[in-house]
Amino acid sequence: AQSVTQLDSHVSVSEGTPVLLRCNYSSSYSPSLFWYVQHPNKGLQLLLKYTSAATLVKGINGFEAEFKKSETSFHLTKPSAHMSDAAEYFCVVIPLSRAGGTSYGKLTFGQGTILTVHP
Amino acid sequence: DARVTQTPRHKVTEMGQEVTMRCQPILGHNTVFWYRQTMMQGLELLAYFRNRAPLDDSGMPKDRFSAEMPDATLATLKIQPSEPRDSAVYFCASGLVLGPTAPQYHEQYFGPGTRLTVT
Numbered sequence: 303a304q305s306v307t308q309l310d311s312h313v314s315v316s317e318g319t320p321v322l323l324r325c326n327y328s329s330s331y332s333p334s335l336f337w338y339v340q341h342p343n344k345g346l347q348l349l350l351k352y353t354s355a356a357t358l359v360k361g362i363n364g365f366e367a368e369f370k371k372s373e374t375s376f377h378l379t380k381p382s383a384h385m386s387d388a389a390e391y392f393c394v395v396i397p398l399s400r401a402g403g404t405s406y407g408k409l410t411f412g413q414g415t416i417l418t419v420h421p
Numbered sequence: 422d423a424r425v426t427q428t429p430r431h432k433v434t435e436m437g438q439e440v441t442m443r444c445q446p447i448l449g450h451n452t453v454f455w456y457r458q459t460m461m462q463g464l465e466l467l468a469y470f471r472n473r474a475p476l477d478d479s480g481m482p483k484d485r486f487s488a489e490m491p492d493a494t495l496a497t498l499k500i501q502p503s504e505p506r507d508s509a510v511y512f513c514a515s516g517l518v519l520g521p522t523a524p525q526y527h528e529q530y531f532g533p534g535t536r537l538t539v540t
Contacts, residue, residue, distance in 0.1 A: 336528060345425075345512055345531035392464070396527050407452050407471065407518035407527050411464050 304329045306395045308412035315383045316420045321365075323378040323415045325393035335376045336394040336409070337367055346392065352376060363387065388419045423447045425532035427513050433538045439501040442535045444513030445494055451519075453496045454529060455481075455488055456512040464512075470496065471518065503539045510534045 309324040327333055337349040350361025357369045363386075367378045376393060393412040426445045434440055446453050454469040468478035473490040481488065485504070490496045500507055514529040 334527070343536075345533045346514075346529075347531070348528050351528060406520070407516065408454075408466065408469065408477070409527070409529060413463055 304331075304333060304395045304410055306335075306393050306410055306412040308391075308393050308415050310415050311413065312416045312418065314418040314420065317385055318382050321378070321380040321383045321387065321417065323391050323393075323417065325376045325378065325412060326374055327376060327393075327395045328374060329395060334396040335367075335369065336396070337361065337365070337376075337378050338392040338394060338411075339389050340392065340414075341389045349378070349391070383417075383419045385419050385421065388417055390414045390416050423530075425513055425515050425530050427511075427532035427535050429535060430533060431536045431538075433540065434503055435540055436504055437502040438539075439499065440503045440507075440537060440539075442498045442511055442513075442537070444496040444498075444515075444532060446496065446513070446515030447530055448494070450515035450517050450530070452516045452529075453490060454514040454516075455496070455498050456514065457509045458512060458534070459509045467498070467511075500537075503537075505539045508537055508539050510536050 306327045315321055335352040338346040339349045340346045349365055350359045350367055352359050352369045359367050365380045367376055369376050392414050394409045396409055425447055428443045452471045455467040457465045457467055465480055467481045468488040469476055470490050485500055487499045512531050512534045514531045516529040518527050
């Protein structure tokens with residue numbers, strides 16, 4: 303079974319400083335992983351996804367994530383935080399279902415990390 | 422710019438009343454998901470459909486909740502009778518899921534949500 307753990311429920315940074323949002327996963331198979339962002343009173347938006355083509359994945363708004371199999375991690379980073387980055391971020395693992403099942407397509411969400419950016 | 426739409430965006434109702442939430446998935450997507458988000462429970466999957474057929478509604482209270490897809494352009498979530506504990510934001514998401522062997526493509530596109538308040 304797959305699961306995902308976001309290690310921090312809240313992260314607070316100053317504008318212009320680096321952002322690190324931590325995510326660890328467990329998976330019996332080679333996982334597929336996403337990060338979603340949710341701004342206040344909005345729906346979730348895909349930030350980036352790991353597709354096994356490259357371990358360093360670039361997303362929108364200057365965010366990146368690096369897949370590290372040895373550490374079972376998929377941490378989200380940004381070199382310089384902006385006020386508009388204040389939001390909740392969700393790490394997501396996608397189960398790889400056996401052929402013939404119907405449960406594929408569901409996402410397993412982490413509990414979320416709220417990012418606060420101070421001026 | 423294709424988007425998932427949801428109506429209404431906000432709903433305030435009294436306990437015992439019926440509530441119907443509607444979702445229009447992105448044209449061409451074959452999978453539709455209903456989620457509920459609360460501060461206490463986070464994001465919960467209530468039900469999902471593939472090619473309009475319900476695949477899993479185990480996350481839904483069966484006695485009062487029902488989800489349907491009368492056609493490919495409309496998904497509905499009904500609560501009857503509503504209770505104060507149903508107060509939450511309900512999200513619809515859609516995606517194009519072609520099979521279990523390429524989970525890296527199972528991204529979901531979220532609507533803006535329906536904020537439900539039951540008094």
